Amino acid sequence: MTHQYELMVILHPEIDERTVAPNLDKFLKVITESGGTIENVDVWGKRRLAYEIQKKNEGIYAVVNFTATSEATNELDRQLKLSELIMRTKVLRAEEAIAQVAAEAKRAEEKAARKPKAVKKDA
Template sequence: MRKYETIFILHPSFDEEAVTASIEKFKGVIENGGGTIDNVDLWGKRRLAYEIDKVNEGTYVLVNFQAEPELPKELDRIFRITDGVIRHIIVNLEK
């Protein structure tokens, strides 16, 4: 298993309950795909470096996890089709 880090930005209109539900959804994708979660860090609402689709801020979430190389591809696919995810990135920490 390899170590990965993902940061995703949720739409600022999400309330605390919706943010928690989104985090649990992505944690479930990782765990159901055979991965293990090392750390989940909710950074909260922050201003974006630049405007995206007329939005100036978003809720940032950092997740560190371990998984097989196929899992980040599936996680990326789910990030892309999930409403409310403004941006995301998945980084392999072992290089």
């Protein structure tokens, strides 16, 4: 049974950004060879990391949307983690990704509602 997935990858910042998609394609063959499909590969480019990973402050982000079996997805994640080009990976089922975004938005809304309103003082 196939599911929709979203993969976020952080690659080493020293990599030429033009080679990110071709490098990812090598890994994504696991998905296509098992009958899955790659819907979208979105390279966000070099971004500052929230915290240091492997003594690096920056990384090249890429997001991949694909449909595959859970076995193929697990194999893709395993191969990515073995690569020295890859600093971090995160694979989510599309339903989980949507739920996570919705939960973040709700938390931000609740936080904004708790902030005290500015009080005007008459001079």
